[in-house]
Amino acid sequence: MHFRQLRYFVTIARLRHFAQAASECGVSQPTLSAGLSALEQEVGRRLVERDRRFIGLTSHGEAMLPWAEQILGAISSMTSSVAASAAPISGEFGLMAIPAALPLVGAFGEALLGQFPALTLSVRSATSREIERALNAFECDAGLTYLDHEPPGNVLSVALHSERYLFVARAGAGFEQRSDIDWHEAVAQPLCLLHQGMQFRRILDARIKAKGLAIAPRAVADSYVTLFEMVRSAGFCTIVPDTYAPLLAGLEWARFMPLDGDADGRRIGLVVMNRSPLGPLAGAAMAVARELAER
Structure with a gap:
């Protein structure tokens, strides 16, 4: 063979x-x-x-x-291991991230490429199940995904962020003087949300149900960019991960605030396959992620 x-x-x-x-x-x-x-x-x-x-x-x-x-x-x-033993780690580093984790790619990528300048970074958006399959098939080197909700199996992980919910409305919708919003008021707004095939939405639905509430969005989409545009141009409101807060800061059309009572964060982190020996790229990713977590 x-x-x-x-x-x-x-x-x-x-x-x-x-x-x-x-x-x-x-x-x-x-x-x-x-x-x-x-x-x-x-x-x-x-x-x-x-x-x-x-x-x-x-x-x-x-x-x-x-x-x-x-x-x-x-x-x-x-x-790769043989090559890395004689020269700096080089080549393409394949990273897959769930949409909720995409805003974390910048900090991780900067740290990774700063320590290993011979690497190039290739990033793809994917579901948690796609990340698990790709890790098993050696089609990517690492993933950024939820660690407590539908996590990939047989992985090593480092938590990088504890996610909170963020309510987003258009300027002029009556939220200018608010510092937060409670769940009852939030679900009563004209909402546009991710569709239920996406993991963030499934977790959000479970949280709302646990509070004895129901949610009926007026519109659904498959990307955060679409949600933000529907808020900006159509007057909807939405609920997104707080990882997107830095991208919204300073935008004149957006008003965003945390959800009152959202105390239990959802861990998002880096995952690599739990293999022995650990490949040089996976080992490099874990070392970088641990340094970021310590910060």
Whole structure:
């Protein structure tokens, strides 16, 4: 079994297209197909259903995929560790963050690149489940996510922030002289919120239900940028994580205040897979996160 055959298989499974997979692997489509066939002969099972195009993975292919991803990831980590033993850590650092944690990327990225100037940082927004899958598949080096609500399994973590809720309204909506707002009044406003498929909204709904209240937003969206624009231009109100407070400070159109009684913060932090040995990039991320947490 050759590592390049595993790479062909994993790339096909991810892209679900033979020509695109061949292009990414830098080989011709016949070469990729021949490599896949050789891999199937090696394991004695058909891995990919195909006619003239990709149809899907077989049950054997689905079973093999996570192992193939881990083998390739381990080889990559081994190569990085060997290189790091002789030279400064370099290359691309892949970071995935839930939307609520995106405002924390700047401080972490500055600290990481400051300590390891040969690195470059690649950031992607993702759900907590996408972060867990990517960590397991060696598709990212670390994630920023909730540590107490639907956290990834088998990870090492460092808490970086204790999240509070922030109520946001448009200037002129009657909140100019307010320093905070209670939950009863907040849920009675014309709200635009994230949709229920997003983790922040599910946690928020649970908190409101625990207070014996119900919430019925007038509009929903899948990004904080959209929520802020709906507040600014359409007169809605919204509830967002306080990580966004520095981005709103000084904006003439925005009035924001904490929710009264929101005492129990939700921990957000850095996570890496709990592997032994820990790869150089994951180890670097943990060291940087611990320094940030101590500050």
